Amino acid sequence: SNPVNMSHQHTRRDSVDGSASAKLMSLRKLEGTDSPSFKREQHPAAAPLSLSLDDLSNPPTEEELSHYCDVPAAELPPIHKRALPNRIFVNRDLRLDKIEFYGFDMDYTLAEYKSPEFEQLAYGMLIDRLIEMGYPQTISTLRYEPGFPLRGLLLDKEHGNFLKVDSFGNIVSAVHGRTRMTKKHISEIYPSMYIHSQDIGRRYYVLTTLFTLPEACLYGSLVEHLERKTSLRLSTEVAEEKQMHDEPPVHTEQHDNTPQTIDSDLSYTNLYQDIRAALDFLHDQGSLKTRILANTEKYINKHKELPTLLTRMRRTGAKVFLLTNSEYYYTNHVMTYLLSSPEKVWRDYFDVIIVGADKPRFFGEGSTIREVNLETGTLLISKMHDHFEPGKVYHGGSLSLFQKLTGAKGNKVLYIGDHIFADIIKSKKSHGWRNLLVVPELHHELQVWQLNQDKYNHLLNLEFMKAEIFRGLDSESTQPPDVQVLRSHIKATIEEVNKRYNEYFGSLFRSGSKHSFFAMQVQRYADLYTSSYLNLLNYPLFYQFSATSPALAHETPYSTAPFPSAVMESDKQP
Numbered sequence: 001s002n003p004v005n006m007s008h009q010h011t012r013r014d015s016v017d018g019s020a021s022a023k024l025m026s027l028r029k030l031e032g033t034d035s036p037s038f039k040r041e042q043h044p045a046a047a048p049l050s051l052s053l054d055d056l057s058n059p060p061t062e063e064e065l066s067h068y069c070d071v072p073a074a075e076l077p078p079i080h081k082r083a084l085p086n087r088i089f090v091n092r093d094l095r096l097d098k099i100e101f102y103g104f105d106m107d108y109t110l111a112e113y114k115s116p117e118f119e120q121l122a123y124g125m126l127i128d129r130l131i132e133m134g135y136p137q138t139i140s141t142l143r144y145e146p147g148f149p150l151r152g153l154l155l156d157k158e159h160g161n162f163l164k165v166d167s168f169g170n171i172v173s174a175v176h177g178r179t180r181m182t183k184k185h186i187s188e189i190y191p192s193m194y195i196h197s198q199d200i201g202r203r204y205y206v207l208t209t210l211f212t213l214p215e216a217c218l219y220g221s222l223v224e225h226l227e228r229k230t231s232l233r234l235s236t237e238v239a240e241e242k243q244m245h246d247e248p249p250v251h252t253e254q255h256d257n258t259p260q261t262i263d264s265d266l267s268y269t270n271l272y273q274d275i276r277a278a279l280d281f282l283h284d285q286g287s288l289k290t291r292i293l294a295n296t297e298k299y300i301n302k303h304k305e306l307p308t309l310l311t312r313m314r315r316t317g318a319k320v321f322l323l324t325n326s327e328y329y330y331t332n333h334v335m336t337y338l339l340s341s342p343e344k345v346w347r348d349y350f351d352v353i354i355v356g357a358d359k360p361r362f363f364g365e366g367s368t369i370r371e372v373n374l375e376t377g378t379l380l381i382s383k384m385h386d387h388f389e390p391g392k393v394y395h396g397g398s399l400s401l402f403q404k405l406t407g408a409k410g411n412k413v414l415y416i417g418d419h420i421f422a423d424i425i426k427s428k429k430s431h432g433w434r435n436l437l438v439v440p441e442l443h444h445e446l447q448v449w450q451l452n453q454d455k456y457n458h459l460l461n462l463e464f465m466k467a468e469i470f471r472g473l474d475s476e477s478t479q480p481p482d483v484q485v486l487r488s489h490i491k492a493t494i495e496e497v498n499k500r501y502n503e504y505f506g507s508l509f510r511s512g513s514k515h516s517f518f519a520m521q522v523q524r525y526a527d528l529y530t531s532s533y534l535n536l537l538n539y540p541l542f543y544q545f546s547a548t549s550p551a552l553a554h555e556t557p558y559s560t561a562p563f564p565s566a567v568m569e570s571d572k573q574p
Helices: 020-031 062-066 117-132 137-141 183-189 210-229 241-245 268-285 287-294 306-315 328-339 399-406 420-431 442-451 453-469 484-501 517-525 533-538 553-558
Strands: 101-104 154-156 161-165 171-176 204-206 319-323 352-355 370-372 413-417 434-438 528-530
Touching: 117 137, 117 210, 117 268, 117 287, 137 210, 171 183, 210 268, 268 287, 287 328, 306 319, 306 328, 306 533, 352 399, 399 420, 413 420, 420 434, 420 517, 434 533, 442 453, 442 484, 453 484
Parallel strands: 101 319, 101 413, 319 352, 413 434, 434 528
Antiparallel strands: 154 161, 154 204, 161 171
């Protein structure tokens, strides 16, 4: 074991001069352990030897630890952390040397779509389809706004509002069209200022993936445009089922010098249903994917490090599999673009390949598994052997069959994906898979956080002042202090910080000191999260990720970490 300076400098040094082993040798001589004939009673007892952090080997030995003298908590040097852009953040302890199967999603994980190019493409194609469905030609002037949508928002299909809620379901902010709603207006529509969990997924549509950003932006744009530029009156009435599914939503007439008129009203629910129908049409017809395949370099990033990562994983003896909802023709083209070389085809990097998985259904009842004809892409119903055959591609199936044929069990699997529900929550709750959530927005979140440390520090100062105002007051006090000025400063500071993340909704993870609904999901279900799967290259594949346990309310006097960093728990050196 080589001695090493374990302070924040982390510099290695010679093992003889001043090392722990030299000190321990001196101790043995004093105690007589180097000579069998030494008589302990003939010499005075040696003073106990104390070793400091600088004296310890890395990792320390049993003998060194028995003579180590603890440093007071406040004097411990900072734990070693990788640079923020390269870091994997930890919610639960995980040892990579215990992982036997590494699984990958494709879209927005291995295939990283370029922003805003991809969103602009989807947005424009959605508008074209809506015009075909009867919407006015004037919507063709609308353009995608990268600064508007945010993942983790709730869309109230009944009132047409985007809501940002905290981890407890309390409404933090709301936007209608492109207008930020006042607290008074919000409370008129939502008197309790609270969203019940049983309504999420029914009345409230959650923006869970980056794929939802174009449709979310378009929904807000259409609410703004139709209410301000046309005579249409959007209503909160739920549309009849026949109209939502079978009939065009509106009928238009063009007048030369007057706003374009629409004969019938349209509910906010109608609008949501029409955008979803338009998106389903693009996916069913394959027109969006056709455009991507025609110019893959424009819409998907290619990383030369991907083959290295997959190769290193397999060299540890672990199996690597691809589990994607995309069909074979699309998967084959994208993965060929990302991986193939003169020496290998992309399938050579995986032990098991499953396309058309239909997650999250895959983690439940699943579907019939079929083998894919690699020449034609057709599906074949064939008898499955007792294992997946290397080089072959399978379509559909279920987790129970996957486990049966691979032996992959629960915490031996690390699945890497971007979809908080289909990739992370379902695999975790159903079968205990370990997971790594890819959150590309972390690039921006971390940049803003680093650039605004002065504002966060100012906010901490203001919060301290507010706490001090009530020092010494008890139940005998009858005159409350006037904290209105201080509260207004706190509110203004939070608003200023939020706008630096996103003009309309603030940070993906929080609003001021409150965690967002998305942050709650990440903390609750994601074992690890990071901005890119490639950050796995920054860690040895025997690494032990250790989570920092958040302090409970009664433990806060012992916690010195400021709240802005709480959502960004770091990895610890093993």
